[in-house]
Amino acid sequence: MANPTSRTRGAGSPARRTLTAAARAAAKRTASKRAERVTGDPAAPSRKEAAAKKTPRRPEGQESGPTLVIEVPDGWDDPPEPSLDSFDEDEPEGKGKEDGNGDGDGDGSETRSDGGAGSGSGGRRSRGRLLTAILTVLLIAGLVAVAVLGWQYREGQRAEQAREQALTAARKAAPVVLSYDYRHLDRDFTAARAHLTGNFRDEYGKTTKTVVGPTARKYEGVVKATVVEPAAGGTPAASVVSASPDKAVVLLFVNQVTKSTQVSGPRVDLNRVRMTLDHTSEGWKVSAVDAL
Numbered sequence: 001m002a003n004p005t006s007r008t009r010g011a012g013s014p015a016r017r018t019l020t021a022a023a024r025a026a027a028k029r030t031a032s033k034r035a036e037r038v039t040g041d042p043a044a045p046s047r048k049e050a051a052a053k054k055t056p057r058r059p060e061g062q063e064s065g066p067t068l069v070i071e072v073p074d075g076w077d078d079p080p081e082p083s084l085d086s087f088d089e090d091e092p093e094g095k096g097k098e099d100g101n102g103d104g105d106g107d108g109s110e111t112r113s114d115g116g117a118g119s120g121s122g123g124r125r126s127r128g129r130l131l132t133a134i135l136t137v138l139l140i141a142g143l144v145a146v147a148v149l150g151w152q153y154r155e156g157q158r159a160e161q162a163r164e165q166a167l168t169a170a171r172k173a174a175p176v177v178l179s180y181d182y183r184h185l186d187r188d189f190t191a192a193r194a195h196l197t198g199n200f201r202d203e204y205g206k207t208t209k210t211v212v213g214p215t216a217r218k219y220e221g222v223v224k225a226t227v228v229e230p231a232a233g234g235t236p237a238a239s240v241v242s243a244s245p246d247k248a249v250v251l252l253f254v255n256q257v258t259k260s261t262q263v264s265g266p267r268v269d270l271n272r273v274r275m276t277l278d279h280t281s282e283g284w285k286v287s288a289v290d291a292l
Helices: 005-007 016-038 045-053 083-088 093-098 103-179 182-193 197-217
Strands: 222-227 238-243 247-259 267-279 284-289
Touching: 093 103, 103 182, 103 222, 103 238, 103 247, 103 267, 182 197, 197 284
Parallel strands: none
Antiparallel strands: 222 247, 238 247, 247 267, 267 284
16 A cells, blocks of 8 residues: 555645645735835736746646745835937947937038138148248348348448548648748748648657758748649549548658759659558648659
8 A cells, every 4th residue: 555645745736736835826916915015016026037938838747846935125126228329328428429419420520620620721821931930031131131231232332432531631741741841940830730640640740840840931032732643634643542431541642852062953853652541520731742
């Protein structure tokens, strides 16, 4: 005779299957009520039901272990399912910026276009500054050149004017400075000093007082100097060696006729005289005389 107790305890006994089914039904009802309290939807399936659906049922012939009923704690809420909005929010920041208007390529090209325009504007500004600097340098160089040329022109005009004035002064001064007459020496020496300037004026005064004057009185000397004139007439022979607005050197051909008790008749000396003249507040004056 078979043991009923062992049959009842077997895995496939009807009594055990009934208890297991009852426990599952009770767990489903409990989970359904809690889901209704949380979500307000009595038809919302519980986590346990979802797990039961996913778990494959064992064949009835296999032995099953004890059933573990897990009660869902109060306030439990299933995690929200992912949606398309969440994926949009998680997109890379760079891509979102590129696709701000729904077309990433369009915005990118606009950005590059703006950069190109900025570079073009900067390049035009740089070229404009460079052109302005070049024009400024050329303008300054032109002004300097004009100033230098103007100064040279004025100096040339002054030098030419100095040549004419110094040459005229030398022609007038030579006969007076190189002539004298023992009968009126003081008058002649005074007239000569009026054409002189600087140290040469002082030296002339000492020489005429100590040497020339006494000798002329002793021998009754008379010297008459003239600037040589061409035989056919014209300007006396004199030329400017060098000239500046303040100084000039003139070369003259001077004839001196000397009479005295020491000679039987007039003596003619043909001399070349180099005369240096300085421009003073009183005009051109002789500052040196050298016989060549």
